[in-house]
Amino acid sequence: MALVKGLKCRECGRPYPADPLHVCEYCFGPLEVDYDYDALQGRLTRKAIEAGPPSIWRYKALLPIEGEPVVGRHCGMTPLVRANNLARALGMREVYVKNDTVSHPTFSFKDRVVAVAVTKAVEFDFKVVACASTGNLANSVAAHAAEGGLPSFVFVPADLEQGKVLGTLIYNPQLVAVDGNYDEVNRLCSEIADKYGWAFVNINIRPYYAEGSKTFGYEIAEQLGWRAPHHIVVPAAGGSLVTKILKGLREFDRLGLLDGGCPTRMHVAQAEGCGPIATAIKENSEIIRPVKPKTIAKSLAIGNPADGYYAYKAVKGSGGHGEHATDEEIVEAMKLLASTEGIFAETAGGVTVAAAKRLIEQGRIPRDESLVLCITGNGLKTQEAVASSLKVRFHIKPTLRSFDEAMVSHDIDVTPK
């Protein structure tokens, strides 16, 4: 029952048919999926959504596919964790973690966008799916292509973390390591997409792919009891996720699905070594100046973000802000999230928590307002980031005496019963 009107240019508003297009031929603005919201009014209810499957497909009416999903049937509905321990550590009253570290099947939020994109690629009759990726997308495209029985080509920067390389190769795609950063990989892929006519999920079918990110916002609202939080902190790479979470919340609001409207302030989190969107927000400049990435948060290392301008608009328009995190803060924040909530996030999660901490300390996120942290990928993928700062403290002989001595020598207070 998805009611897609077609595509629309985000710059000049020119309408296009719902074809595999992504750029306006007049002003070169990016295209976005446009829906017939009036027709959905009253038809898409809380009850109808709650009766749907426990996956992103419960929101199918607001996703741009025509038939049934062909891959990723179990994607989405990840936990929204009430993070009381973390809240205490941050000096906040109400903090939630939207935990996509356990996303099915590849442990990052990219499963949401890829499930939609690969289904759409099949509907468009593409024979090959592909992507340019900083890692998580590579995992997800390779896995979903395998599930859909499609060949896949995955292009990544050659210096990617080993966990992300192995987590892609296992699905048997054609993995191409490129000597260059993500922006150079992406540029190359635009040319390859033109020449070979493959479905590059984040290039030529990007308008459809990006819609999958809305489900992150839908789930936050539904899991909060059909309300939108006061603040959401979102990590940004290309900048799409923050815009789509906000789009999702505003769609829910427009359809009358939210109690209390949509007061949410969207905040962007980026690494100090690659933070062009957060910098633009801080400088009040709607033009994003590209940078050369240098950060341990490789999944966010996009120096020339495709949706940077729109991310800027989403943040500014909602009254939010942007913050950076140093590599040291990222590692500390990963440890804080793990030690308070038992959630091992990848470096991007560290960026989110660290930036949120700064925003709270600055008073931009008031301590008595509700906050959702978007944790988008699993820490087992980026073990290198924390490996050097985590050590096994005790190495003992298999005797009680050896254990007792170790406790005493490390000054650990263990009292026998």
Add this chain to the structure above:
Amino acid sequence: MPKRMITLIYPQALIKEPVIYRLSREFKLIPNVRRARVTEQTGEVLLELDGEESALNKGIAYLTDLGIRVEPTPEKGR
């Protein structure tokens, strides 16, 4: 003649300079501004350039030497 689509990001000091006019005159390139956004601190112009291959390369080098950031921009989808 070959065409090239590029995005120019201007530093503040060059916003008031007629850079595209000079580019056109000195390198015999035909510019077509497809989109532009200018703020107090910086400017962004999405430009289609039409000309001989060697002139395109020289023209882009001229822009870069001035301190303008030149980003190649994808021209179309499938």
